[in-house]
Amino acid sequence: MSWFLPGLLLCVIAQAVLLGPVSLMEIRPDLFLVLVILVSRRCSPERATFLGFVIGLCQGALSGAPLGLHAFTNSLMGFVIATLSHHLYTDKPFALLWFLLAGSAAASGMRLALLTFFMGPRPLVPALLWVIIPEVLYTAAVGLLILSSSQIRAALTRTV
């Protein structure tokens, strides 16, 4: 896990600065969640929970959200994904895509619920149409590229 801190720093820079030009309808992929998934598939649930908490704190500090919001969702996602990864086979791209879609949708849903609980009701339809669905799709697509990069590289090597 020596790559965790550089990975986290890269996520911070990418999410705050680099992803601006590739945003679609002002929506950017949630790279922090992709990092949580990446980390959680390779370590124990306890460690994944702690690292998810740390990632969430950093994400919270870089946004206008309450500080614990992303720490809550990311630590829970880390725990669930690390637990499931030991029982599910998620190496196939199609399975991984569904895994990412479900994970991203669950995280967005939890955030909406927590925001509603702490900061008052949010308009559901605009939240779904303009934030949750685009974010889930974009995060899943980018996450699939990142998480299956080793398989893509291997396939390219075989082709060459």
Added chain:
Amino acid sequence: MTLLLRLLARYRRAIILTSALLLSFLLMTLQVRHETAVVTFTRQALLFAFSPFIKVTAASIHGVASVWQDYVDLRTLREENKRLQLEVSTLKRRLDQLQEQALETQRLQRLLAMRDSSQAEFLTARVVGKDATNWFKTILLDCGSMEGVRRDQPVLAPNGLVGRVVEVTPTSARVQLFTDAVSAVGGLIQRTRVTGIVSGNLGAGTRIRYLPLMGDVVVGDEVVTSGMGGVFPKGIPIGRIATVERKSGALFQEATLTPAVDLSRLEEVLILKSLEVREGFEARTERPQ
């Protein structure tokens, strides 16, 4: 003692998960209810640690992008045109730099003109980052409390309102845009002096709510800050009315508005520093005779 340790070891997974969730919940509660020193310190420490990297990256991107573009261009050149193309590329780069400088000068001149006309004390800041989530609309500026930035100071662009400072570290500041879903700015229809509350609606545009049902509001009306609430001075342009909605049975009417400032393309902004001179803006909004 041994039993306790064995229990801890046996249930460590549940204990770690519960601790993380409870701590997160506690942080959220503290921040939403009281804004305690612990939350503020944690937040500012993390932001302070990351802001140098963000600033350096933002400053490097423009240079790297142009170098990369040149590299890609050069790779596609034919051998016999190499020398000529290199010369053209060099000239082009110089031209790009000059054009960029001219555009920057133009933007800064507009900021200066605005600063001079309002007689208020401003601080110019560069936008170096955006919100790390899609739920909030905030931006990160390259100056902080060391330059005199304080919480709740209004932030403007040449065309109008941008938002207010919500978080300050010694070297950076976070600005909540007025299009944020939890932002609320007192708005005034300039033509008829009808007041309402301007706020964001996630991705579904910016709205002005609580307009009196009989208030005269039509598409194209200009909306400016009303000065109510004490944060924003009166008379800063916010946007223009795009659509008006009058629902049957409703106590108020609502309208959507097009912001005066393109908030997705902000590069430099002005922070209104002195509270005493904010009243100077009021003179810019004249009541129609």
